[in-house]
Structures are given as C-alpha cells and as structure tokens.
C-alpha cells in the first residue's frame with residue numbers, strides 16, 4: 263500500500279480527492295491545522311508556516327499532493343521536509359499564475375507571475391510553481407485549473423446564481439456578460455491526480471487542467487438556470503453598475519479565466535468524466551432547492567445598485 267501525504271486535505275478539494283485516493287487503497291495522511299478530522303486517513307497537525315511544527319511531522323511518503331501552498335515559502339518548507347523521499351510531488355496551482363495574454367489563451371509556456379487582477383494570490387502561486395518546477399531530484403507537476411466546481415464548493419459561485427434564480431432576483435453580469443470562463447469538476451481534479459499517481463514516469467511540468475469547453479459568463483448563467491428550470495432575469499454591469507467592481511455583485515471578475523489545454527489533451531491519456539452540463543446538473547441535484555434559495559443573500563453592492 264503506497265503512503266501518500268496530502269497537505270491541506272480537509273477543505274473543498276479533499277471532498278472528492280480523499281475518497282478517490284482511499285478507493286485505490288492508498289494509505290493517506292493529511293497535514294493541516296486540524297480543523298476537520300477526515301475518517302479513513304491519518305492526520306498530522308501543524309501550521310505549514312511554522313518551520314518547527316513542520317519538522318516534527320517529517321516522514322517518508324512516496325508521493326505528496328500539496329493542495330494548500332499559496333507562496334514559495336510554503337512550497338519550499340514542505341518540499342524541504344518531504345520532497346527528499348518522495349517519488350512524485352503534485353502541487354495544486356491555479357490558472358491565476360498566468361500574466362495577461364494578448365489574442366491567445368495562456369498555455370504552459372506563457373510567462374507566469376500572475377495577471378494584476380489576481381494580486382498577491384497570482385504572484386504567490388507563481389513563485390511556488392517556479393520553485394517546484396526547478397527541482398531536479400523529485401518529479402513535480404503543477405496543476406493549473408481555472409474555476410473548480412462541484413457539490414462541495416465552498417466558494418459562492420454556482421450557488422450564487424441558483425440562489426438568485428430561485429428567489430426571482432436579477433443576476434447582474436460583469437460588463438457585457440462576454441467574459442470567458444472555464445471550469446473543472448472536483449471529481450475530475452481527483453481523477454487526474456489518480457492518473458498522475460499511477461503514471462510510471464511522471465514528468466516535471468505544469469499542466470493546464472480544465473474542461474476544454476469555454477463559456478461566456480452569460481452562457482454559464484443561462485446554462486445554470488436552464489438546469490434549474492428557470493428563466494433568469496439578466497442585467498449587465500455596464501448598464502446598471504458602471505464603476506462598481508464586478509466582484510461586488512458577481513462571483514467572477516471581468517477578466518477572462520480560460521486556458522489553452524492542448525497539452526493535457528495531446529500528451530496525457532486522460533479526459534474529464536463530466537461534461538459541463540452533467541457536472542453542473544449533478545452539483546445542482548446535490549442541494550435541496552430550499553437550501554439554495556436560502557444561501558447567498560444580496561451583497562452590499564447589489565443592495566446599492568438601482569435598476
């Protein structure tokens with residue numbers, strides 16, 4: 263039985279990842295601050311920012327999956343303790359590492375450092391990637407998904423739209439509604455990680471990982487509402503909320519979050535299980551409609567906007 267370490271591993275991503283790992287008989291240890299014990303796993307409790315506490319957790323694991331490194335310092339400390347013995351290092355990075363691109367979707371060879379809209383988050387994730395991808399003795403993959411979704415999403419995204427649709431509230435889209443979005447279902451992230459763990463010789467590289475289908479914000483909202491069987495009342499930020507930052511009234515920015523995913527499609531023998539329609543339908547069906555209607559109250563900006 264292979265011993266795996268998951269750093270983080272008690273939040274959104276673990277909800278599909280840990281059961282997937284256990285289903286393949288991996289011996290799974292989680293490292294986090296202990297806010298939520300996870301049945302079937304061993305647990306190491308430490309603040310990953312605390313070098314002394316981290317040293318106390320040192321041990322041998324064949325592979326490490328780091329789901330919670332936001333900075334180079336966090337990646338480096340964990341790698342220095344566990345990377346020496348590991349045969350694979352799988353780091354959960356983000357589409358937010360890419361700088362702004364002109365006229366093309368960012369691919370893995372494009373410069374990283376983070377587009378300005380992502381602020382410290384994009385810069386920190388980029389620095390973590392740069393550190394890990396420069397290691398020579400341990401194969402390391404930096405997975406770069408755009409928006410993750412699924413029944414365990416703890417960020418108010420798809421629920422935000424359903425809550426408004428179910429309570430007949432208008433949905434204000436950033437700008438003209440044509441911002442591009444791309445998604446990855448939580449179970450497909452877990453499935454790709456299983457694929458990497460089973461690979462005979464995992465390369466060191468970054469991988470843009472997403473459902474290849476790109477949607478505009480308006481198409482996404484309409485798809486979610488169709489799944490819910492409701493015709494949405496759509497307004498456009500450029501008409502009703504000029505000058506108000508879109509994140510005040512919508513889960514996403516007016517900034518394209520979509521990737522060139524040719525690399526994984528051509529070089530990895532893996533594809534997502536879920537189509538977007540199936541994945542969001544499964545997500546919608548995982549909630550009760552009463553629960554969704556009660557979630558996501560109007561934001562401060564929504565209350566201020568007159569329409």
Ligand SMILES: NC(=O)C1=CN([C@@H]2O[C@H](COP(=O)(O)OP(=O)(O)OC[C@H]3O[C@@H](n4cnc5c(N)ncnc54)[C@H](OP(=O)(O)O)[C@@H]3O)[C@@H](O)[C@H]2O)C=CC1
Pocket residue numbers: 269270271272273274275276293294295296297298308309310311329330331332354355356357387406407408409410411416417
């Ligand atoms: N959500 C999305 O759309 C996207 C997310 N990502 C990436 O996915 C990851 C987020 O995963 P998700 O599961 O949603 O995160 P969550 O916030 O749900 O969970 C965070 C996990 O990290 C642990 N943790 C947080 N801080 C520390 C710390 N200082 N020391 C030790 N453990 C810590 C938490 O446990 P505890 O609190 O007990 O310590 C928990 O297990 C990030 O790396 C993000 O960059 C990438 C692209 C898109």
Ligand SMILES: C[C@H]1O[C@H](OP(=O)(O)OP(=O)(O)OC[C@H]2O[C@@H](n3cnc4c(=O)[nH]c(N)nc43)[C@H](O)[C@@H]2O)[C@@H](O)[C@@H](O)C1=O
Pocket residue numbers: 332355356357358383386407408409410417513514519
């Ligand atoms: C594509 C992109 O899409 C989304 O970006 P968002 O719309 O900005 O999301 P949000 O406002 O909910 O996140 C607030 C910020 O806070 C970061 N965050 C959390 N927990 C720690 C944390 O523990 N440390 C640090 N430094 N940052 C954290 C977190 O990750 C994010 O940067 C994310 O899913 C994002 O993950 C992603 O990759």
